[in-house]
Amino acid sequence: MNHGGSILAYALQQLINGVTLGMIYGLIAVGYTMVYGIIGMINFAHGDVFMIGAFLSLIALVGLAAIGVTAVPLALAMALLFAAAISALYGWAIERVAYRPLRGSFRLAPLISAIGMSITLENYVQVVQGARVKPLMPLIPGGITLMNQNGFAVRLGWLQMLIVLVTLLVLAIFTWLVTRTPLGRAMRACEQDLKMTALLGIDVDRTISLTFVIGAALAAVAGFMFLLYYGSIDFFIGFIAGVKAFTAAVLGGIGSLPGAVLGGLLIGLIETFWSAYFSVQYKDVAAFSILAIALIFLPTGLLGRAEVEKV
Amino acid sequence: MTKPAAMPWLLCVENLMMRFGGLTAVDHLSFNAERGQITAIIGPNGAGKTTVFNCITGFYRPTSGTILLTHPNGAEYRLDQLRGDHINRRAGVARTFQNVRLFAGMTVLENLLVAQHNRLMAASGFGIRALFGSGRYRRAEQEAIDRAKFWLDRIGLLARADDPAGALPYGAQRQLEIARAMCTEPILLCLDEPAAGLNPRETEDLGALLLQIRAEGCSLLLIEHDMKMVMQISDHIIVLDHGRKISDGPPAMVRADPKVISAYLGEGEDSEEQTELSLEQKA
The missing domain is CATH 3.40.50.300 (P-loop containing nucleotide triphosphate hydrolases)
Structure with missing residues (x-):
């Protein structure tokens, strides 16, 4: 880690790495924030849906290679679609089985159910796929060298560009969906007043189901990116990534979609810079300290709205 | 009678x-x-x-x-x-409340569009037809906006269609709630x-x-x-x-x-x- 004389280049490299990681966190955080917004519940199983998305991507890539689909872009696109579709089913089923029966019950009940669901999913994958780390060879090697300062080359990988671009595209589609379509309007209406929304003839259960489906698909996209970026996954990746994304959602202001992405970017950057300049071992400490500080000084997060209670 | x-x-x-x-x-x-x-x-x-x-x-x-x-x-x-x-x-059956229950964070127009959700949702095909801008969806959306504007005109809020519903004066909020209920026909x-x-x-x-x-x-x-x-x-x-x-x-x-x-x-x-x-x- 000798970066004397190449301070700027070194920092720029960390910025690139941090944004890439932050995008992945942001995608997962959107799922947390959406579900919280609509039913006021933290879906702790969301990180595990991300993990399942990564596994499904790996299974699809291996399967496609086995049946002779060797064109990398095609294989990637198909694997991404496959992972998103199946994860969406998982999201739907989780809500149906673990949360819907508890709606109207006391507030902690679905939360406990979510923790149970998270443990169930982790063990399920551990049993079915084994506990060992699954590797994937780099599918998108190479990149461009942005600058070279005293022998330190700043690299921007094709993969990093792809991650950032796909994330931005997915978020753009998602933002459009929430702000411009009837489904998005119904979701926002549910967020503000579930009962009133039902009184206007909207099927609230279905709207909530679709929120889980969309959140799970976004988590699968994040899982896909994670798999490509790190090249190895195991059944436990959902836990830490999930908690980080949750931190991101809280930091950005839970319930706020732009806040989730902003929070994800900040957590990604903090973690990367901390690892680069202080210690890799303590990067999680850094990320979670931010959560603690945010909760103390900014309880509603960066872009969150303070809840004003009418009396 | x-x-x-x-x-x-x-x-x-x-x-x-x-x-x-x-x-x-x-x-x-x-x-x-x-x-x-x-x-x-x-x-x-x-x-x-x-x-x-x-x-x-x-x-x-x-x-x-x-x-x-x-x-x-x-x-x-x-x-x-x-x-x-x-x-x-x-x-x-539609209703309004003693204490107004508008979607305060959404615009006046959006409040009236939410009330027409089922028609719009059927036309949008889970957003897929909306994404590709199909004619059927655009017609349905235009109809919904026209119906909303008809009611806004009637309660004199046409000029404030894009303001957040929560920003309206109390009397206007009450009328908007009635308009929203009526938009469900x-x-x-x-x-x-x-x-x-x-x-x-x-x-x-x-x-x-x-x-x-x-x-x-x-x-x-x-x-x-x-x-x-x-x-x-x-x-x-x-x-x-x-x-x-x-x-x-x-x-x-x-x-x-x-x-x-x-x-x-x-x-x-x-x-x-x-x-x-x-x-x-x-x-």
Whole structure:
């Protein structure tokens, strides 16, 4: 880690790495924030849906290679679609089985159910796929060298560009969906007043189901990116990534979609810079300290709205 | 107005009971509401009026009794058994609240579009047709916007279509809530104290709006404390006291009923109303 004389280049490299990681966190955080917004519940199983998305991507890539689909872009696109579709089913089923029966019950009940669901999913994958780390060879090697300062080359990988671009595209589609379509309007209406929304003839259960489906698909996209970026996954990746994304959602202001992405970017950057300049071992400490500080000084997060209670 | 013998009542409430623990908020209440009329439910605070509304619109499951709604085509709906969103979507009942329940964070126009969700959702194909800008979706969206604008024009809020609903003055919010309910194209509109907090001028506009809505064929059920308005616009009045019906008839008859007079002049109680509220918050 000798970066004397190449301070700027070194920092720029960390910025690139941090944004890439932050995008992945942001995608997962959107799922947390959406579900919280609509039913006021933290879906702790969301990180595990991300993990399942990564596994499904790996299974699809291996399967496609086995049946002779060797064109990398095609294989990637198909694997991404496959992972998103199946994860969406998982999201739907989780809500149906673990949360819907508890709606109207006391507030902690679905939360406990979510923790149970998270443990169930982790063990399920551990049993079915084994506990060992699954590797994937780099599918998108190479990149461009942005600058070279005293022998330190700043690299921007094709993969990093792809991650950032796909994330931005997915978020753009998602933002459009929430702000411009009837489904998005119904979701926002549910967020503000579930009962009133039902009184206007909207099927609230279905709207909530679709929120889980969309959140799970976004988590699968994040899982896909994670798999490509790190090249190895195991059944436990959902836990830490999930908690980080949750931190991101809280930091950005839970319930706020732009806040989730902003929070994800900040957590990604903090973690990367901390690892680069202080210690890799303590990067999680850094990320979670931010959560603690945010909760103390900014309880509603960066872009969150303070809840004003009418009396 | 006389009713053809073969035509059943629009709304037929029979032996409705609603108990909260030991408290009987509505006690063996039966009444009918006729198609094309404004039926008012009045009574002192705590008489159980809002509870009746909550039973009709699916907020509460009645302890016992039936609430039957009959459409002009003969289709019958048991409102006491219908699922929350079906009360509006299938049975065609819409309501407003005593304390306005708009989607404050959404724009005025969006509030009215949410009310047309089912039509739009069917046309948007889960957003896929919307994404590719299909003609069918664009037509449906345009129709929904036109309907919304028609109502905004009517309540004089066209210029504020893109403002957040929460930023409107109170009187305008009340009117917007009525417009939103009407955008679901109901056959029965239930209004819970629509004139509360309005100044006399606004109350007059409101009365005119309600008469227009009736003239267009939507029946109304109205809870109201503003007796001047009630007597002016209602076709039929039901008076409740302590959860029981004490009078039922046209305005002139109800006004002269000694039981009604004593209920209003006798001591009012606020306690029951408050219990109702706290129960609603819990539910």
